[in-house]
Amino acid sequence: MEKKADKWWDKSGKPQYGGELVLRINSDISIFDPYFGNHHSQIYSAWMEQLHTDDWTTDPAVYDYKIGFPPYQFVKGNLAESWEFTDPSTYVVHLRKGIYWQDIPPVNGREFTAEDVAYHYHRLYGLGSGFSKAAPGHVIDTAFNNLRSVTATDKYTVIFKWKTSNVEFTIQSLLGNHSPASCIEAREAVQTWGGLNDWHHAIGTGPFILQDFVPGSSAILVKNPNYWGYDERYPQNKLPYVNKLKFLIIPDDSAALDAFRIGKIDAVEGISFQQAQTLLKTNPELSHFTRPRVSCGTIDPRNDRPPFDDIRVRIAMQKAIDLPAIARIYYGGTADPYPQTLTTSYITGWGFPYEEWPQSLKEEYAYNPAVAKKLLADAGYPNGFKTNVVGEASGDMALLHIIKSYFAAVGIDMEIRTMDSASWTMCQSGHQYYQIINRIGLGTLGMVNEPIKHLKKFKTGSPGNYSMVSDLVFDGFYPKVLTTTNIDEFKQVLRDANEYVARQHFVISLVQPRLFSFIQPWFKGYCGQFGAQTDHNQLLSFYLARFWIDQKLKNMGC
Numbered sequence: 001m002e003k004k005a006d007k008w009w010d011k012s013g014k015p016q017y018g019g020e021l022v023l024r025i026n027s028d029i030s031i032f033d034p035y036f037g038n039h040h041s042q043i044y045s046a047w048m049e050q051l052h053t054d055d056w057t058t059d060p061a062v063y064d065y066k067i068g069f070p071p072y073q074f075v076k077g078n079l080a081e082s083w084e085f086t087d088p089s090t091y092v093v094h095l096r097k098g099i100y101w102q103d104i105p106p107v108n109g110r111e112f113t114a115e116d117v118a119y120h121y122h123r124l125y126g127l128g129s130g131f132s133k134a135a136p137g138h139v140i141d142t143a144f145n146n147l148r149s150v151t152a153t154d155k156y157t158v159i160f161k162w163k164t165s166n167v168e169f170t171i172q173s174l175l176g177n178h179s180p181a182s183c184i185e186a187r188e189a190v191q192t193w194g195g196l197n198d199w200h201h202a203i204g205t206g207p208f209i210l211q212d213f214v215p216g217s218s219a220i221l222v223k224n225p226n227y228w229g230y231d232e233r234y235p236q237n238k239l240p241y242v243n244k245l246k247f248l249i250i251p252d253d254s255a256a257l258d259a260f261r262i263g264k265i266d267a268v269e270g271i272s273f274q275q276a277q278t279l280l281k282t283n284p285e286l287s288h289f290t291r292p293r294v295s296c297g298t299i300d301p302r303n304d305r306p307p308f309d310d311i312r313v314r315i316a317m318q319k320a321i322d323l324p325a326i327a328r329i330y331y332g333g334t335a336d337p338y339p340q341t342l343t344t345s346y347i348t349g350w351g352f353p354y355e356e357w358p359q360s361l362k363e364e365y366a367y368n369p370a371v372a373k374k375l376l377a378d379a380g381y382p383n384g385f386k387t388n389v390v391g392e393a394s395g396d397m398a399l400l401h402i403i404k405s406y407f408a409a410v411g412i413d414m415e416i417r418t419m420d421s422a423s424w425t426m427c428q429s430g431h432q433y434y435q436i437i438n439r440i441g442l443g444t445l446g447m448v449n450e451p452i453k454h455l456k457k458f459k460t461g462s463p464g465n466y467s468m469v470s471d472l473v474f475d476g477f478y479p480k481v482l483t484t485t486n487i488d489e490f491k492q493v494l495r496d497a498n499e500y501v502a503r504q505h506f507v508i509s510l511v512q513p514r515l516f517s518f519i520q521p522w523f524k525g526y527c528g529q530f531g532a533q534t535d536h537n538q539l540l541s542f543y544l545a546r547f548w549i550d551q552k553l554k555n556m557g558c
Helices: 008-012 114-125 167-174 187-193 253-261 273-282 311-319 323-330 359-365 369-378 397-408 421-429 451-456 477-481 487-504 540-546 551-556
Strands: 020-025 052-054 075-077 080-087 090-095 147-154 157-162 208-214 218-223 244-249 267-271 287-292 298-301 385-392 412-419 436-439 514-519
Touching (some): 020 253, 020 267, 075 080, 090 114, 114 147, 114 187, 208 540, 253 267, 253 273, 311 369, 323 397, 385 421, 451 477, 451 487
Parallel strands (some): 020 244
Antiparallel strands (some): 147 157, 208 218
């Protein structure tokens, strides 16, 4: 008898049912409703689901899902079973049959239908069902602001109509958009309570039911006994595997690492190189994974005010910083030593990666304090100038002080002003800082999400335009991409936009570090996938249903 060939995932062991999975969240949970947009302080994608998801059967050696923009061949249906374009502006989605809402009033376990999908997008983008304007958190959503209509034509078919006939734009908007805002809520719940931001009103189609929430402390979810899903790797296995999910709210990284060391939590992610170094010394046996941070660190000067309205000043600031030294010394060689432009170089085939830059442009980013001083003198600042930067107190202050010392060496005296997270967020979103905002933790370059969104980063008047850029050339890239008719044209416009940003030096590029994730030996199935835990909250219901706990290893404490 011929032996059955092993699958690549067999090395993870046979999945087990039971037990609880305990994860850490680094901020309190404040959002329970996709109506309010994408926030890090949410976990509603643990009980609500999306149309599309990742392909669980893909070998990580082929594609590892460690960035937020998966190539389309690795996107699979979740609530959707199949989809097609009937013409360039019409996208038809066919839903799976036999999906049911959780058995909670007022939905009471009824079947999930196309009307639910239409209602969700009507509510978010003001397209019908009594909604005439976009929800506050979605007014500027690049991925969907060209959506014209969403119609349920029968119980299992939804038709999306777009204002643009750009197929590539449409694909990115739906298939590439794994944002939490794509999670679909129960319309009866909204109609009954007017909204879902009270955690008691949490209802979804997902594998877990929110059972309890204590602000500032924890959230507990239990297994949905009527969940529809099965494991694609083991098609006979009904999901989820674990009986309970527990999210512990632990803002302090050191406290989280301490909890991890004693086995109180099963995984920690989003750990810096410096923190990872310590953990690897004390616990070398732990499995760990790395992935690029969601964006490159940046220093964002206001381009609408002197001295930063002079490109020579911005180039001087860039040349004052030794990026390879930061990558080598501060990040221990784990970070790419090169600058980034809009689209991260980790998205292969998109944007304008550093290796394609002409040498003359590379020189503008090369460390050279003498040339930086000359540029400042040519711009009218032979003795440098004084400025200030607003930074988030919980951010990477050590790196910011390194940048301060680099600037000081060329005559730029930068005062560091710190704010708590809430004040800093309000300051940056309201453009209330006078000169520079520090975006080391979440910068405006090197984005890992769907590239269409990058074309509004420096658009005049955009809330995300933290450097207050007003540039007619850049403003023209987004309308231009809407007129492209195939993927190659789309990529060319994106490449041109990336090159233009690199040449204009709107912001100062640092390097794009890698973040570390550590797991306990008994936590199985996790391979560092983006959005699988709680730092980006994208596909919690999908991944957490498929992970399992090896009870024997956990009981042994190893």
